[in-house]
Amino acid sequence: MTLELQKPRPIWQIMFSTHHTDVGLLYLITSLAFMFMGGALALLLRVELFSPGVQLIADSMTYNRIFTVHGTTLIFLFILPSASAFGNYLVPIMVRYKDMAYPKLNAVAFWMIPPAGALIWLGFADFTWYAYPTYSVISAPGPAADMWIFGLKILGVSSILGSINFVVTIMKCKHPDLPLSKMPLLAWAYLTSSLITLVAVPTFAAALLMLLTDRLGASGFFNPAMGGDPIAYQHLFWFTFHPEVYILVIPAIGFMYEIFPRFSRKPIFSHSSGVAAFTLLTIVGFASWAHHMYATGMSFTEKTVFMVGTLAAVPASAMHTFNFLATMWGGRIKFATPIMWAVGGIALFFSAGAGGVVNSAMPLDFITHDSYWVVGHFHLFVMGTILFGTVGFVYYFFPYVTGRMYSEVLGKVHFILSFVGTVLVFFTQHILGLFGMPRRIYDYPAIPEWVQMNIIISIGAFIIGIGMAIFLVNLIWSSAKGKPADMDDPFGLGGKYYFPYQAKNPSH
Amino acid sequence: MSGHSTWPEWVYVGVVVALLCYVGAEAWNIERIVEHVPEDAEIIKVVGQQWIWTFEHEDGTKEIGELHVEKGKAYKFEITSKDVIHSFNIHDYVVLLDAVPGRVNTVWFSPTDVGEFDIQCREYCGLIHYNMRGTLIVEDKGA
Numbered sequence A: 001m002t003l004e005l006q007k008p009r010p011i012w013q014i015m016f017s018t019h020h021t022d023v024g025l026l027y028l029i030t031s032l033a034f035m036f037m038g039g040a041l042a043l044l045l046r047v048e049l050f051s052p053g054v055q056l057i058a059d060s061m062t063y064n065r066i067f068t069v070h071g072t073t074l075i076f077l078f079i080l081p082s083a084s085a086f087g088n089y090l091v092p093i094m095v096r097y098k099d100m101a102y103p104k105l106n107a108v109a110f111w112m113i114p115p116a117g118a119l120i121w122l123g124f125a126d127f128t129w130y131a132y133p134t135y136s137v138i139s140a141p142g143p144a145a146d147m148w149i150f151g152l153k154i155l156g157v158s159s160i161l162g163s164i165n166f167v168v169t170i171m172k173c174k175h176p177d178l179p180l181s182k183m184p185l186l187a188w189a190y191l192t193s194s195l196i197t198l199v200a201v202p203t204f205a206a207a208l209l210m211l212l213t214d215r216l217g218a219s220g221f222f223n224p225a226m227g228g229d230p231i232a233y234q235h236l237f238w239f240t241f242h243p244e245v246y247i248l249v250i251p252a253i254g255f256m257y258e259i260f261p262r263f264s265r266k267p268i269f270s271h272s273s274g275v276a277a278f279t280l281l282t283i284v285g286f287a288s289w290a291h292h293m294y295a296t297g298m299s300f301t302e303k304t305v306f307m308v309g310t311l312a313a314v315p316a317s318a319m320h321t322f323n324f325l326a327t328m329w330g331g332r333i334k335f336a337t338p339i340m341w342a343v344g345g346i347a348l349f350f351s352a353g354a355g356g357v358v359n360s361a362m363p364l365d366f367i368t369h370d371s372y373w374v375v376g377h378f379h380l381f382v383m384g385t386i387l388f389g390t391v392g393f394v395y396y397f398f399p400y401v402t403g404r405m406y407s408e409v410l411g412k413v414h415f416i417l418s419f420v421g422t423v424l425v426f427f428t429q430h431i432l433g434l435f436g437m438p439r440r441i442y443d444y445p446a447i448p449e450w451v452q453m454n455i456i457i458s459i460g461a462f463i464i465g466i467g468m469a470i471f472l473v474n475l476i477w478s479s480a481k482g483k484p485a486d487m488d489d490p491f492g493l494g495g496k497y498y499f500p501y502q503a504k505n506p507s508h
Numbered sequence B: 001m002s003g004h005s006t007w008p009e010w011v012y013v014g015v016v017v018a019l020l021c022y023v024g025a026e027a028w029n030i031e032r033i034v035e036h037v038p039e040d041a042e043i044i045k046v047v048g049q050q051w052i053w054t055f056e057h058e059d060g061t062k063e064i065g066e067l068h069v070e071k072g073k074a075y076k077f078e079i080t081s082k083d084v085i086h087s088f089n090i091h092d093y094v095v096l097l098d099a100v101p102g103r104v105n106t107v108w109f110s111p112t113d114v115g116e117f118d119i120q121c122r123e124y125c126g127l128i129h130y131n132m133r134g135t136l137i138v139e140d141k142g143a
């Protein structure tokens, strides 16, 4: 089997390579494969919820396993690796170095992902993507739960290794003529998100070990029957995973910083504002983790502290939005597929942020918490912002990797279906949450409003599903049969705008 | 890159910060008021376990799955769990608090309308989480 790239090569040559573009390609293909797999699970869930009663999935245990693996897959096996994919391609080029700082370590970090994915998919655990004790300690069935814990452990190590590599590549291997402040914003995105990873992820790595020994009965950190406290886990978990949401979103914002200026044929409105916003988020993002825990019985003072910490992070996101719009303002915009995804992404990013402010305001969170509102909220980020930014960038990158153009018509149809579907699904979920429907339920009573909204959501999900099927066809067909791209200027923007790719990279 | 004015961005950031301050202050104030429990609130002990709710009134009467209360009175729930974390929720009255094993969490409410309202679990707790439901029955004893 050969891969149709700029110069076709047998697949094993890519698999055993440590060159940054090859590792990037492996990351990219793996992450997209997991995106389609995780998305397919979501469609199963939506068939089941289409109306009350049993539709497709025979029992609640199976349903619970499906949504657990859906969430775990898309966060850890799609979003994180897809960010690493583009980082591998571009960070060395952007800092003008021949490869990543540690090429072998880079390949090792990638090759930890397939076994972790296998553990997660073969186990099929049921305790949700956050595995709260005491359920996860005393009630969740093994070996699925234990396989999930090991899978996540491996992924945590992998992302720490990957982040060390990005930080060292940027800080130590950057060309001396390129000051840090002038480095492209996408490289800044990798620097800041990697630093967050290094500070945040070890906490969860520790919590996973504690969870495992608790499950084995050797310890009782989180088990009140043995003198422990399950709330402690939630603190450890969210200390990692609130910053993690910024680890997920920052690269996507970075992609948009590549897309907007090129397709607007104008420089970024303010490079320094972008740097400031990334840096601010890196620091302030650590002050808000317990906004996920208002309902665990925290004191009024604790809740106030974390509300203030959460609100303090909002201006940074608002600065990016402004920067994007100001970059487009007065530009000669070429509405090709990549910028359409980026524009859709900003619109959804903004809506998602507004919903986030509602969650942070303590009295309102007692209406939204653990209802479908929260499901809508974070999907507007993970799908509406992060997936949109990433998919837009996949289109943008397509000619660079394959030497061919994707079908512009199919790309636009994919965008329109996804945008319409995303609005239908996730805006409706916000309202459904206000009507009180809890998340993570296999079946629900026939309350008329709930039934109507679930039908709308399931239809929207299938619209997204059709779009994704078109995407898959476009990727496969165009990489083999698409028309050859003009490698100096594949989007016809006037050559100087297609920056990183004409930079001749010393290849093997 | 430079050469264009940056004041629109500062104005915009200023507006965002002002809005956030307003939201934060208002939220702080409202939460402070709603958390103040009236002196005469009657205590109801709530216990979650996979996958039922049990209630114990001050006079010792116990109920399973159903909870009878009187319109206009104030009640303080003392919520805990026997096994895993659940979340006690009466959505129509914005009562929502986790039932955590080893801890007792409190929240109060005062029913204003006669009728039946849904009680549900809002924290994932396993197999029958989806059907860990109950009914709040508000009666008017004075009438």
Ligand code: HEM
Pocket: A130, A245, A246, A248, A249, A291, A292, A310, A311, A314, A317, A353, A355, A356, A357, A358, A359, A360, A365, A368, A369, A370, A374, A377, A378, A381, A382
């Ligand atoms: C930047 C990208 C963001 C992502 C990827 C993101 C993601 C998430 C996720 C995954 C959850 C739910 C976790 C769960 O319960 O399973 C969540 C909840 C929450 N988010 Fe965000 N979020 C983002 C931004 C924001 C912003 C800007 C705010 C506030 C202004 C915010 C406020 C909240 C709050 C308060 C909750 C807790 C809601 C609850 O459980 O009651 N988020 N977010």
Ligand SMILES: [Cu+2]
Pocket: A241, A242, A245, A288, A289, A291, A292
């Ligand atoms: Cu958070």
Ligand SMILES: [Cu+2]
Pocket: B086, B087, B121, B122, B123, B124, B125, B126, B129, B130, B132
């Ligand atoms: Cu439950």
